[in-house]
Amino acid sequence: MMDGTIKQRLAQAMEELKATEAAVAEAERELRGSSCTVKSRDRSVEVTVDAQGGLVALRFLDSAYRDMGPAELAASVLEAAERARTTMARQVMQVLGPLTQASQAVPELSGVAVDWVKIFGPGVMEESDDTAIPPSQRRLRDEINEDGEE
Secondary structure (H helix, E strand, O other), X not given: XXXXXXXXXXXXXXXXXXXHHHHHHHHHHHHHOOEXXXXXXXXXXXXXXXXXXXXXXXXXXXXXXXXXXXXXXXXXXXXXXXXXXXXXXXXXXXXXXXXXXXXXOOOOOOOOOOOHHHHHXXXXXXXXXXXXXXXXXXXXXXXXXXXXXX
């Protein structure tokens, strides 16, 4: 027969497990629709990647790309794509980070150790830049760009 303390701890652990499962499901929903848009440093291209880092959109901005050689244009695309992937990886880390922490209520439930560098590469731990376009500003920027193209 279990004593009251063990039953309470088991019930607490089960509650925590259910809460964690719900948090994982919510994180999956949030990330499923996530994307990140970044312009190249020379502002000639803009790329959008999804939560897995896959390239989902590529735009050539203004007409700067017309004066670029193939190697220079390719370098701009690759640079923007890498920065977008790194920015998206940081967003994934923010969403999933709390799920890796140890349980406050049940000390026996330790957190999961995640090697973010192994998953996303060393750039994910470097200083971030502010060239990523936040989702809240994407639509406004698109409208501004469209107005300028008319």
